[in-house]
Amino acid sequence: MKKIVELKNASVQVNNGFDEIKTILDEVNLEIYEHDFLTILGGNGAGKSTLFNVIAGTLMLTSGSISILGEDVTNLPAEKRAKYLSRVFQDPKMGTAPRMTVAENLLIAKYRGEKRRFSPRKILAHKEEFSQLLTKIGNGLERHLDTPTGLLSGGQRQALSLLMATLKRPELLLLDEHTAALDPKTSLSLMRLTDEFVTGDSLTALMITHHMEDALKHGNRLIVMKDGKIVKDVNHDEKSKMEIADYYQFFE
Template sequence: MTEPSLELKDVVLKVNRNTPEEVTILNHLNLTINPGDFITVLGSNGAGKSTLFNAIGGDLTIDSGQILLHGRDITHDSVERRTRFLSRVFQDPKLGTAPRMTVAENLLLAERRGQRRGLAPRHLNQHMAHFKELTATMHNGLDQRLTTATGSLSGGQRQALSFLMATLKRPEILLLDEHTAALDPQTSQDLMHLTNQRVQEEQLTCLMITHHLEDALTYGNRLIVLHRGQVTFDVAGAEKDALTTEKLYSFFAEIE
């Protein structure tokens, strides 16, 4: 039997601890993520979707439970240590890139993610041909802007760059936090198509938060729904393929 890529066991995470405003966001949550899973994550506002990602990424410390990577306990690993195996793309195109650095410079940073940093020549020109080929796969003109400061890009180009940076080193776990939500419909659709293509080609293990039921149904081999800090619905394969937006709407109506 294949060992899970990532496991969350009985995870509890609270905010405003030890105050009258204390709230439990993740409530004894259990989730097993298998190698090659592309999981779309649904849930109403406040269900715990982004908190789940923050717990996996180490941005928030869980109160109890365990997080295991290939069976190894990473519950207390730092954010920096987790970047060796994990990449994340955020909803805001401004996050994930350095605005004053060029597209090529940002990609070089991503190329060296997880490596020790020191004072050494960066040899940027040696990477330009590769970066041009890589950015051309986005089909949005990014390959013509390698020497442009990232802050001058369109939102779609900047988010495409964030996605390329996140997948450049083939992370063991890729977290997509509504990464198309801030884009116009056509740009969103284009990036979603390219996302799916890369995830499939690289056989990435990926979780994607989305509010678009159509995207949740169209993409990925598995779909989960979070409600009150727990996974209340988890379908894969043929069972997921048989889902419709009507069935999902009725499920949400039942749990609310």
């Protein structure tokens, strides 16, 4: 099976401002394979976001290595890793350009990572295609192609961010607590859409969540983190036999 990401002894140490060195990622070893859908659980300060940041390249390792599709990217900055991955953030404002319309945002996502020359946008030529894409989401976004994204609801914006992140079928999709800022009903709807996109298009994805129910229901692997370490890596067979009470025991 194709290995998408491999972390070897990945560690991050930071100065906490009091001349003390704090380890926020501690000798992490992790292999992620094609079509894996990993859900990641852990309390505050467990190292979940740090793990995402070192994979994305927004935070550099102090020691250890990381490779994506066999390429050593340990010292590559985020912009050099962008060809491999997409990320949906917790804040719905992070994934879209607020003053640009829905159609304009989708056009950026469509040509993401490609070399561009100065040429007319030809946005009208894409409107039918974009309208059909948005109809699949089912929250009325297809009626807002010409609406600036800053005027959309948080749920609509996050659904658009998810669509933009998956439009070019990234090698790795990072879902960084992407439902946390939404109300329960909208969160449920977005998770249904996420599952559709990830499993339907056979994407490889990592999802940080604080919702035990989402971690139980979605994904084929479960990672539990504590104090910068991976303390549990549960495979599909084990995960399918677990109940919500088993998840709460991880935090006792």
